[in-house]
């Protein structure tokens with residue numbers, strides 16, 4: 209036997225390279241390949257089984273009876289060969305016939321052989337065949353021999369895929385076989401189906417055998433260097449809290465990126481004659497199959513980190529760094545990612561993007577808010593989703609229940625279609641309610657507006673049935689731009705929004721950047737401290753960067769010429785911040801007057817209450833504002849001291865908690881006493897049960913996500929406002945342990961349409 213795996217594989221690979229380059233039918237090539245491997249490994253038998261029509265068919269053999277070729281077929285999971293393919297594992301047996309899975313096929317004449325070793329032939333992480341060797345004598349194969357077989361199997365997979373010999377070779381086959389159901393956290397409701405697309409696509413390896421080993425080695429060195437630079441940069445940013453990845457993931461990335469063993473193994477694979485891409489993949493396959501034997505969840509998690517990194521290295525080495533958004537979507541798509549930022553989401557073609565599945569994600573992260581605004585269902589916290597599905601496999605997404613079905617059977621798919629039709633019917637019913645007034649059974653008029661951030665949202669205002677735009681998030685324009693939008697671009701957007709809103713009021717919120725809305729081109733916004741949500745963001749940043757705010761003020765003033773300008777400021781912690789912001793806008797109005805520009809007919813100033821400290825200063829603030837807007841997303845994160853973007857806290861605290869409702873009630877009461885209108889504009893107000901509770905503490909004005917207008921109006925129209933107020937008074941004076949349940953029971957008993 210040759211001394212090293214690399215030498216053994218190299219000898220075979222050189223031969224394979226010639227075979228692949230030669231003329232002739234694929235069958236003839238496969239026949240040559242088995243002869244070549246048998247000879248190099250001094251093996252009496254070498255056989256190749258390939259997956260065709262869901263069966264593993266003997267395609268070529270050296271040593272077994274030739275008559276058995278294309279005749280012997282095994283189902284997935286059947287016999288030793290079926291077991292290797294189904295489980296994607298290696299078998300190395302001194303005595304094949306004594307293995308419980310062994311099945312004897314007389315036509316092959318294999319009874320003479322005792323030892324058996326087989327490895328899966330894998331394409332896109334899924335087995336598409338098996339390469340096996342057999343010996344007459346009874347012995348276990350050495351590790352180097354198995355490794356050589358694996359390397360050869362990898363090259364074979366390229367050849368087989370190129371010849372399109374197997375099912376699904378172009379697509380990747382089901383790894384675990386049948387359909388798979390996973391449950392996660394529902395972030396944005398709605399049902400959808402489509403093909404799985406990875407936000408960071410996997411690289412399909414096209415060439416496995418190297419022409420020039422030294423050149424491949426140089427490519428890997430270079431890729432390693434670039435990968436380390438990237439990881440170091442990410443880790444540095446994470447110290448400043450501006451990237452989404454968690455510190456522990458980055459720590460693991462760094463550990464692997466600098467792991468010498470990993471680099472050495474890739475180098476060895478290159479020595480055996482593989483290209484840089486194939487060597488990275490080959491090492492990854494080996495690690496994968498080793499890890500599969502170890503049943504330790506912690507290690508499995510680390511394994512995923514290594515997979516991520518390995519994919520990153522592959523993308524670097526093959527020069528395919530773009531996301532799926534850059535490649536473009538071609539069919540109805542279910543996008544899969546570990547996590548996603550709002551700007552990344554907005555890069556996708558909305559006609560094709562049907563749903564998003566995340567391993568992380570939380571209810572009030574801005575990516576979730578954006579997805580909700582554009583009507584894309586999202587399920588989060590789907591552990592392992594990226595490793596449970598192959599690219600382009602069908603996925604059914606039930607965002608209403610937070611569940612997904614991967615690779616559905618026909619009956620699962622038809623059941624889903626039925627539920628989807630029902631859900632659409634319900635939506636249609638809500639759509640009918642959308643245009644009706646939001647009046648409670650006892651005559652309380654509730655104002656329902658929508659949150660928006662893009663020109664399209666404003667254009668669709670008519671369809672939503674809302675009374676106006678209660679919160680226009682101006683930073684969305686910044687998030688979707690590659691460069692800082694100048695005053696004119698901003699002005700064009702604001703004019704368009706006001707034009708499409710017509711008579712309906714629009715409230716613009718000045719820039720709220722920073723936190724989880726970092727702008728890559730605004731370098732200073734990245735110099736964040738440890739906790740970006742509490743950092744230099746929103747109004748804090750705008751007041752310090754007054755040029756930015758002045759440009760926005762001018763854009764708003766000019767766009768509102770002859771109309772009412774409603775403007776509010778985010779993240780006010782103390783009244784003086786409001787005063788400064790207001791003064792800045794007033795200065796710009798004075799400038800516009802002096803320069804004889806067309807002025808707004810009237811300006812209304814509002815403050816957002818989303819930092820708890822401001823609630824203590826309402827006596828000072830309320831006389832100075834025209835309206836108040838409560839941002840429950842930030843407010844609750846600060847009240848509970850719970851990061852709104854942290855998936856681990858996503859379900860820990862409930863909006864329907866006595867603490868939040870009591871707090872909000874105090875603010876609502878104070879504003880009423882001062883005769884200042886209040887609008888609730890966080891995500892909380894768009895959830896019928898929560899909206900019901902908010903009406904119960906005296907809220908009457910809401911600005912919610914457009915898709916919630918129908919359900920919220922339906923709830924309002926089925927509600928008796930005075931009854932719910934009474935109930936809330938009782939519940940908040942002596943809060944039950946589970947307020948959500950108490951409210952759900954009450955709603956059910958009083959036939960309030962909350963679900």
Ligand code: PEP
Pocket residue numbers: 577679681720818838839840841842843889890891
């Ligand atoms: C909020 O904090 O509730 C809010 C409406 O603003 P944003 O979600 O954009 O921070």
Ligand code: MG
Pocket residue numbers: 778818839841842
């Ligand atoms: Mg906010």
